[in-house]
Amino acid sequence: MTQTSPVGAATTTPPATGTAAAPPGGQLGKDDFLKLLVAQLQNQDPTNPTDSSTWMAQLAQYSSLEQMTNVAGSVGQLVTASSLTQSVDLLGHELTFTRADGSTGTGVADSLSIQNGQPTLDVGGESVTLGAVTAVAPAPAPAASSPQTTTTA
Numbered sequence: 550m551t552q553t554s555p556v557g558a559a560t561t562t563p564p565a566t567g568t569a570a571a572p573p574g575g576q577l578g579k580d581d582f583l584k585l586l587v588a589q590l591q592n593q594d595p596t597n598p599t600d601s602s603t604w605m606a607q608l609a610q611y612s613s614l615e616q617m618t619n620v621a622g623s624v625g626q627l628v629t630a631s632s633l634t635q636s637v638d639l640l641g642h643e644l645t646f647t648r649a650d651g652s653t654g655t656g657v658a659d660s661l662s663i664q665n666g667q668p669t670l671d672v673g674g675e676s677v678t679l680g681a682v683t684a685v686a687p688a689p690a691p692a693a694s695s696p697q698t699t700t701t702a
Contacts, residue, residue: 579614586611629666636661636668636679644670645684646677657688 586607645655656673663669670677 579611579618582611582614632679633663633668636670639670639679639682639685641688643686643689644672644677644682645686646672646681647683648675648681653683 589607639658640661641658643655643657645653648654654672654675654677656675658670658672658677660671661668662671662676664676668679670679670682
């Protein structure tokens, strides 16, 4: 955006009020976009205002950015819920999984917990993430017990 000033008039730049830390990954978010839009409005030349079509395009971009951010958050929640549902379905089943050192383990999924926002299954005393599971088998049949008889006198 260019600014023009009448001949002989001094052009001043407003002092910086502080710097915002950049988000991780160097990406700008919707708050940064809004700050840029407001700064553009504050610093535009009153004798040569921004074209209204440009203004509308920028508002549309801001609205799209906000909606994409909301959709990304919703998709993240859906993925978490799906992982939790899949993990619950594995309880009681015999699982084969790969350990962090590359070895393979097998056991029955006994319980479920959430660690660092991810469902984790307890398989024979080991914490197993859903991504480490390589095979699922039906639950082993319980050992047959001998029938007990009771005698009443």
